[in-house]
Every structure is written in structure tokens, then in C-alpha cells.
Amino acid sequence: MSDEPHAPPTGPKAGDDEERQKTDEERLLDEIVEQKDLVNALTGDTREEFVHRAPHKKKLGQLEFRYQLMVEKKRLARVLLKFQELYGVIYSEPCLICLDDIHVHASANLYERFYCCGGFICKSCVGDIRDSGVGLDKCPLCRESLYAKTVEEDAADLMRLAKRGLFWAQKDYGTHMVHGREGFKKQVQTGLEWVNKAAAQNYPPALYELSFFHRHGITSELEKSEEKANELLLRAANLGFALANNALAKCYFHGADGFEMDRDEFYFRASVAFALDNTNEEAAKMLGTLHHMKRVPEPSPYLACYYLNIVVNESTGSNIVASEDNSGYACHLYSKSLLHLAEHLHGGYARNGSNAVPTVFFWLRKSLDLGFNDARELLKDLDVVGQSLCVNCSKKAQTGEKFKQCSKCKAQWYCSKECQVEAWRAGHKKDCKRAAILKFEDYLNAE
Known part of the structure; x- marks a missing residue:
């Protein structure tokens, strides 16, 4: 037998096992602690010291946002589990x-449906088909052409599907008849019968539509009834319809329409609503506002920006949404949340290089363009402050003196051309470029 000592095992060390057992959340927290220690070690208030510290603070912000978004998504998952414990499993179809299962009763934003055959596919598959270059010129299920049809042809397809018993077609068919639109002659009573057929199948959008009809009344065919409207609204919400949960949240927030004010139920x-459909702009606006106003247990400037940014942008982050009521207010609040951040x-x-003011001006101007006049006063105040101080050397303007304005962002002023050039080279070029970035995550990560 050899007297040589045994070689130590080459397998994973105990520390490696411990590291592997850490969750993503714990690892991210460790990174945040390390980054905070680094930032705290970089002291001093001179310009050079601030410039040296800024990228480390930026990285800290990126880590904190990733962590808080991860925690928020877990919270939303728990909320949805609690909801289903209270009201039952949410209906889904593959x-x-x-x-893959789709919560088809939760939101029409989760799938694409086809009038030709009445089938539907998830949004992920829609994206895959478009990305493949095949496109959606034909229905991917029955291969019928999807080129634009006349209003009359679409109406005929919808009527055919409604008569086949498809609840969503019955609801749409009935609603169009009630209002006399989309190629249908106005026939309120017949339309109500079709909506009721869909509601009889516990189709939440139909229940929600009937709730609206009862709340507002439809001439002599359907009188107003707050009690009936609320009963139907609760049924639609508790079956997992996102828009009904939006409406119910507002009722609880304002203590309106026969519901008592309940801020906990509002938050829930x-x-x-957002857990059911993460493109739900109304729910995002409510959650973003709560974080901005610090009316949640753990308010976050990151989550305020994240949620409000969903409202001011479409899900692709490429265009401002059309709803002026939502967008104007949200642009205004988003700009203030960026200041808080x-x-x-x-x-x-x-x-x-780390100045949020150009971005704040960008969104305030968007808010004003969308008709939200409250933004005018904040813009005016920022203009007055900005014009009175050179952002580069901090020189104050004398009475009647006009500083030079950055022609690109129109949000910074300088006492001289030299200061403007110096600031541009020192990082204002980056601030100008970041100002027009529409998606919050891209803004936070931009160089």
C-alpha cells in the first residue's frame, strides 16, 4: 500500500454548493450590497469625484431595478394565486x-382570434409567425386569406360564429347590434339577447358589458340598476376579467358606484388586473401612481417609472399611445418619477452625463402635447430655474441676461459658448441622447 497521502477530492467545494443553492434574488442582493459598499467608499463632492462616482451609482441603479422588478413579479404571482384561492381557477384554453394555456377570459390582448374559423392563437405564436417572414396574410389555422374584407363581410363572419355558439362572437355580435355599428343595424333588444347568451356561458366580457348597460341604462329596453350593475361587475371581475378588475379597483379607490372606499382592495x-394582462395600461397607471405617491408598503421610484412607462408607451416601446387621458397624465407623472429616481x-x-432634466423636459412636453395642462406650470417653473443658472459653471444670470439654450433638448442653459462646449464634451451629449429614449429599461441602461 502506498504511503503517499491521498489527493483531495476534485469535486465541488462546500462553498460552491452554497453558492449554487442561492436563489437569483439572493445573488442579486449580494451584488447590490457589494455595489453599495463601492459607492459609499467613493466620497467627496467635487465635480471630478462626482463624475468618478456616477457610473458606479448608475450600475447600482440597474441592479436595484432588476431586483425590485423580480420581487414585484413574484408579488404579482402571489396575488394571482390568492385571487384563484378566493374565486376559483381562471378559465383557460390551449x-x-x-x-400553451391562454387565459382567454382575462384579456383579448393575450391572443389573436380569427373571424374566418373562430380559432385563436397566443401572441407569442403571432410574433413567431411574423418574425419568420411568413406573415399573417392567411389564417394560420384554416389558411383562409386575411386580406381586408368589407364591413359587411366581417359582419357576416361574426354572425355565423355567433350562431355557432362561440361566446366571444355572441358578445361582439350583440354589442354591435345594441350600438348599431360595424355594419349592423341598431336592434337593442335583439342585441341584448345575444349578449345575454354569452353571459349565460359565464363569459366575463359579456357580464362586464351588461354591467355597463345596467349602470347607464339603454333607453326603455334596460333601465338603470346600480345593484344589478355591481352584481355583474363583481361576477366579471371574480371570473378573472382584467378590465372588470380595473373598474372595480377604481370603485374601491373613490368609494363610488355603491362600493365603499377600500385602499387595500384597490391595490389588490x-x-x-396587471397580473392577468401585463399590457393593461389602466392597471399600470394605478400601480405606478401608488408607487409614485408612496401609498404601497414598499414604494419604489423604479417601479413608479416602470409602470408609468407602460402607459406612455405601447408594449413595443416605439410609439406614444393614443389615449390622451391616460398618456397626458402618465407622461406628467412619469417625468416627476424620473426626478425622484x-x-x-x-x-x-x-x-x-447623469442629468435627468433633459428627459424630464421631454416627457413634460409630451404631456402638454397630449392636452394635460398641469404640465405647463411645472415646465414654466423649470424654465425659470434653468434660465437663471449656467448648468456647467453655476454662474447666475443677471437681470435681463439671457443664457444660451441647448438647441437639441431645450432643457439646459449656459452662460457662454465655452461652457456649452465644455458641458457637451463632459457628458451632456449623453444626456441629450437619453432624453428621447422611450422605454424605461433602455433609458436606465443607456450609456
């Missing part, structure tokens, strides 16, 4: 291509 219903990250210092 996508007819990938077979808004969270349910800058305060959180940089202590309110507006140094070149």
Missing part, C-alpha cells in the same frame, strides 16, 4: 399552435 384589484441615485445633483 393555443391552437403551441398548446389593480394588481390582479435621480434624487434617489444621485442625491439631486444634476451633473453632465
Whole structure:
């Protein structure tokens, strides 16, 4: 037998096992602690020290946002589980291509349906088909052409599907008849009968539509009834319809339409609505506002920006949404949330390269363009402050003196051409470029 000592095992060390057992959340927290320690070690208030510290604070912000978004998504998942414990499992059907379950009663935003055959597929498959270059010129299920049809042809397809018993077609068919639109002659009583057929199948959008009819009344065919409207609204919401949960959240927030004010239930219903459909702009506006106003247990400037940014952008992040009521208010609140975030990250210092002011101006102007006049006063105040101080050297303007304005962002002023050039090279070029970035995550990560 050899007297040589045994070689140590080459397998994973105990520390490796411990590291592997850590969750993504715990690992991210460790990174945040390390980054905070690094930032705290970089002291000093001179311009050079601030410039040196800024990228480390930026990285800290990116880590904090990732962590808080991860925690928020877990919270929403718990909310949805609690909702189903209270009201039952949310109805779902498989996508007819990938077979993944879709909460088809939750929101029409979750799938694409086809009038030709009455089938539907999930949005993920829609994206895959478009990305493949095949496109949606033909129905992916029955291969019928999807080129634009006349209003009359669409109406005939919808009527055929309604008579086949498809609840969503019955609801749409009936609603169009009630209002006399989309190629249908106005026939209120017949339309109500079709909506009721869909409601009899516990189709939440139909229940929600009937709730609206009872709340507002439809001439002599249907009188107003708050009690009936609320009963139907609760049924639609508790079956997992996102828009009904939006409406219910508002009722609980304002204590309106026969519901008592209940801020906890408001937060719960808004969270349910967003958990059901993460493109739900109304729910995002409510949640973003709660974080901005610090009316949630753990308010976050990151989540305020995240939620409000959903409202001001379409899901692709490429265009401002059309709803002026939502967008104007949300643009205004988003700009203020960005200021709060800058305060959180940089202590309110507006140094070149990490200055949120150009971005704030960008969104305030969007807000004003969308008709939200409250933005005018804040813009005016920021203009007055900005014009009175050179953002580069901090020189104050004398009475009647006009500083030079950045022609690109129109949000910064300089006492001289030299200061403007110096600021541009020192980082204002980056601030200008970031100002027009529409998606919050891209803004936070932009160089």
C-alpha cells in the first residue's frame, strides 16, 4: 500500500454548493450590497469625484431595478394565486399552435382570434409567425386569406360564429347590434339577447358589458340598476376579467358606484388586473401612481417609472399611445418619477452625463402635447430655474441676461459658448441622447 497521502477530492467545494443553492434574488442582493459598499467608499463632492462616482451609482441603479422588478413579479404571482384561492381557477384554453394555456377570459390582448374559423392563437405564436417572414396574410389555422374584407363581410363572419355558439362572437355580435355599428343595424333588444347568451356561458366580457348597460341604462329596453350593475361587475371581475378588475379597483379607490372606499382592495384589484394582462395600461397607471405617491408598503421610484412607462408607451416601446387621458397624465407623472429616481441615485445633483432634466423636459412636453395642462406650470417653473443658472459653471444670470439654450433638448442653459462646449464634451451629449429614449429599461441602461 502506498504511503503517499491521498489527493483531495476534485469535486465541488462546500462553498460552491452554497453558492449554487442561492436563489437569483439572493445573488442579486449580494451584488447590490457589494455595489453599495463601492459607492459609499467613493466620497467627496467635487465635480471630478462626482463624475468618478456616477457610473458606479448608475450600475447600482440597474441592479436595484432588476431586483425590485423580480420581487414585484413574484408579488404579482402571489396575488394571482390568492385571487384563484378566493374565486376559483381562471378559465383557460390551449393555443391552437403551441398548446400553451391562454387565459382567454382575462384579456383579448393575450391572443389573436380569427373571424374566418373562430380559432385563436397566443401572441407569442403571432410574433413567431411574423418574425419568420411568413406573415399573417392567411389564417394560420384554416389558411383562409386575411386580406381586408368589407364591413359587411366581417359582419357576416361574426354572425355565423355567433350562431355557432362561440361566446366571444355572441358578445361582439350583440354589442354591435345594441350600438348599431360595424355594419349592423341598431336592434337593442335583439342585441341584448345575444349578449345575454354569452353571459349565460359565464363569459366575463359579456357580464362586464351588461354591467355597463345596467349602470347607464339603454333607453326603455334596460333601465338603470346600480345593484344589478355591481352584481355583474363583481361576477366579471371574480371570473378573472382584467378590465372588470380595473373598474372595480377604481370603485374601491373613490368609494363610488355603491362600493365603499377600500385602499387595500384597490391595490389588490389593480394588481390582479396587471397580473392577468401585463399590457393593461389602466392597471399600470394605478400601480405606478401608488408607487409614485408612496401609498404601497414598499414604494419604489423604479417601479413608479416602470409602470408609468407602460402607459406612455405601447408594449413595443416605439410609439406614444393614443389615449390622451391616460398618456397626458402618465407622461406628467412619469417625468416627476424620473426626478425622484435621480434624487434617489444621485442625491439631486444634476451633473453632465447623469442629468435627468433633459428627459424630464421631454416627457413634460409630451404631456402638454397630449392636452394635460398641469404640465405647463411645472415646465414654466423649470424654465425659470434653468434660465437663471449656467448648468456647467453655476454662474447666475443677471437681470435681463439671457443664457444660451441647448438647441437639441431645450432643457439646459449656459452662460457662454465655452461652457456649452465644455458641458457637451463632459457628458451632456449623453444626456441629450437619453432624453428621447422611450422605454424605461433602455433609458436606465443607456450609456
